[in-house]
Amino acid sequence: MSNEINRVAIRLKEVWKIFTSKVEQVFALKGISMELNYSEIAVIIGPSGAGKTTLLKIIYGLLSPDKGLVEINGIDIYKINGSTRDKFILQLIGYMPQENKLIETLNIQENLILPLLATGNSKKISFKRVEKTLNLMGLEKFAKRFPRELSTGQCRKVLLARALINDPMMLLLDEPTANLDSESIKWLLEYLKLLKNEKGTCILLASHDQRILEIADKKYWMFDGSLKNLR
Numbered sequence: 349m350s351n352e353i354n355r356v357a358i359r360l361k362e363v364w365k366i367f368t369s370k371v372e373q374v375f376a377l378k379g380i381s382m383e384l385n386y387s388e389i390a391v392i393i394g395p396s397g398a399g400k401t402t403l404l405k406i407i408y409g410l411l412s413p414d415k416g417l418v419e420i421n422g423i424d425i426y427k428i429n430g431s432t433r434d435k436f437i438l439q440l441i442g443y444m445p446q447e448n449k450l451i452e453t454l455n456i457q458e459n460l461i462l463p464l465l466a467t468g469n470s471k472k473i474s475f476k477r478v479e480k481t482l483n484l485m486g487l488e489k490f491a492k493r494f495p496r497e498l499s500t501g502q503c504r505k506v507l508l509a510r511a512l513i514n515d516p517m518m519l520l521l522d523e524p525t526a527n528l529d530s531e532s533i534k535w536l537l538e539y540l541k542l543l544k545n546e547k548g549t550c551i552l553l554a555s556h557d558q559r560i561l562e563i564a565d566k567k568y569w570m571f572d573g574s575l576k577n578l579r
Contacts, residue, residue: 356422357518357550358384358407363416365402365573376402377413378573384566386517387548389540391560393578394570400554401446403570404520407552408443409433421517438467442511446522446554448503450495456482456506457491460513467514477513485509501527508536518550519543525557537563 365377376399384390392400405411406418409425418425421440425433450459457478464474482488485505495503504527511519519540525533541563543549553560554570561567567578 355385356383357386357388357420358382358552359417359419360407361417363403363406363413363418365399365406365411366414375573377406380416380573380575382568382575384550384552386550387544388565389544389551389553389563390566390568391564392552392554392568392570392575393556393558393561394554395556398570399573400570401522403575404443404522404552404554408441408520409437435467438463438514440516441518441520442514442516444507444511444519444521444524446526448495448500448507450503450506450510452495455492455494456487456498459495459506460510463510463513477515481509481513484512499527501529501532504528505532515547516549519552521551521553523555523557524553525555525560533557533559 360380360382363377363380364375367374367376380403382390392403394400402411406413407420412426420437423436425437428436454462460478460481461474464477465471469477478491479488482491485508487502487505487509490498490502490506495506498506504524508521508524511521524536528536537560540551544551569576569578
């Protein structure tokens with residue numbers, strides 16, 4: 349689906365998420381509504397436990413909302429079946445989780461090639477794109493190394509590379525500056541602006557790092573499951 353047809357990339361309406369245990373109910377998200385367009389960068393700032401990661405996981409299809417609408421490129425993703433939804437999301441969205449979720453038994457090149465093969469790319473095209481992305485990120489010398497052989501900061505860069513690997517129309521980045529040095533953060537912010545301006549990418553970042561606000565078109569504060577616009 350083309351972003352020329354639908355300028356709204358992500359639309360949320362009254363999204364709720366409630367975690368229930370034997371002793372309590374935790375309202376992780378309380379009626380979240382937002383609308384993000386292509387060629388737009390949005391930043392959500394807030395403390396740990398505010399609900400930022402839960403929100404990104406719901407947008408990426410990893411966690412179902414209890415109530416509310418989640419539209420990606422005009423499609424209500426929770427009204428389509430799981431396998432169709434997964435493929436749809438993989439083709440459109442690049443996701444960088446807060447956790448260092450790399451497959452420990454695969455080297456870095458193999459970790460990056462998986463999402464390409466999952467969306468139907470040939471091995472030849474996939475290897476070329478992995479090589480290009482590793483070079484872009486300055487990670488080419490780590491291609492044959494395993495996650496356990498990399499520092500935390502290097503693993504974060506690999507997760508970012510994996511989010512970028514499919515040339516997605518949308519990016520969801522959870523704490524993207526965590527464990528990165530100042531030069532890497534500077535490069536990241538400039539590259540995200542380039543993606544927005546040259547490719548029309550819709551980018552949603554969740555972070556504690558207020559430096560990210562300098563590139564934001566839309567700014568939000570999240571606390572205790574509620575979202576507030578920052579003017």
